[in-house]
Amino acid sequence: MKILIVSGFLGSGKTTSVVKIGKYLKDRGYTIAVLVNDVADVGVDGQVISENGLDSKEMPRGCICCTLKYALEGNIALIQAESDPDILIIEPTGVAFPDRIKEQIEKMDFGPEVTMGPIISLIDGSKFRHIIEHSEYAATKQMENADIIVVNKKDLMEKEEISAVKNVIRDINVDAEIFSISFKEKDLALIQFMNAVESWLGMEVQVSLSLEEIGSDCPDNMCAANDDHFDHFNVSSYADTYHIEHTIDTDTAINAATSIMKDLKNMVLALNPKFLGHLKMFLHTESVALRISVTSYLDNPEVEVIDTDISDHGEFTVFAAVTDVQRDDLAHIIKRSVMGNSSHLGISI
Secondary structure, three states: OEEEEEEEOOOOOHHHHHHHHHHHHHHOOOOEEEEEEOOOOOOOHHHHHHHOOOEEEEEOOOOOOOOOHHHHHHHHHHHHHHOOOOEEEEEOOOOOOHHHHHHHHHOOOOOOOOEEEEEEEEEEHHHHHHHHHHHHHHHHHHHHOOOEEEEEOHHHOOHHHHHHHHHHHHHHOOOOEEEEOOOOOOOHHHHHHHHHHHHHHOOOOEOOOOHHHOOOOOHHHOOOOOOOEEOOOOEEEEEEEEEEOOOOOHHHHHHHHHHHHHHHHHHHHHHOOOOEEEEEEEEEEOOEEEEEEEEEOOOOOEEEEOOOOOOOOOEEEEEEEEEOOOHHHHHHHHHHHHHOOHHHHOEEO
16 A cells, blocks of 8 residues: 655645546556545545545544644554555645654554655645745745645646746755646646656655654644644634535525635635635535635635435535634634525524
């Protein structure tokens, strides 16, 4: 089993990239599993990944860099025992440092059958300047030890802007392969990226250290926090899930979810007019499944409708992880935005 880490700040496009990478490798004949880490109590990304036909497990309620490092070991061991896929893709939370995850895995005693693939770090190129202005140290840390760096969302950028971002990244990490792509477009750049991933996965990096060598301290004292507040990005998070009591059609679902997202975004804007992070929702009811997201104060809600075979009435999950807004405020905002639109969805509050 080879382990591939796909990292990147909140809203950089990790889940979309994991789905595309997973499907590509699955079509190439590999067996794939995905381990998803979210900072809030309830995860959204694992549901989206599962709906796209990939086996996934979720690790909510913290960051696998620090507070969940032993749960990380347990989940990898469970996946190895249950299905032993050719490739395990790990999608850490957007506030994680991927090199620390790799270091932890290399100290776990999974035997020679488990090897490390590349660290892939995504950056939302369209918001690169804003991310660097807000969290230069943390964003730099996510890129400086990556093997492959992706300047994502090139469809939202000018050619000169792409070149400028790549130049900054080369100063941060001179050894990484750098790609500028959009995971929404199937073009030569995306194919070249996929080929690079497959090439890296062919490189054997033995995981041979024993459990006795792990030790109890995290680097740089980053394990001190045991809640969902991450000082290196100043991000707080909250999520909740609501039961949908009756059948709704696709148009009703899209309109109601979009209305909730707009209310949620406006309330976050009132507290931080230049927030970064991720507001996202996942809704499924019978044949309807959709994901809707906003990744900063600059964005309008983006809706993705997913084919599904779900036969029950389903659930609606709302997640917020943003900069410079307190967790209690996020909880209040989510409840207000959902309650104001609950009649359209038949949501149980």
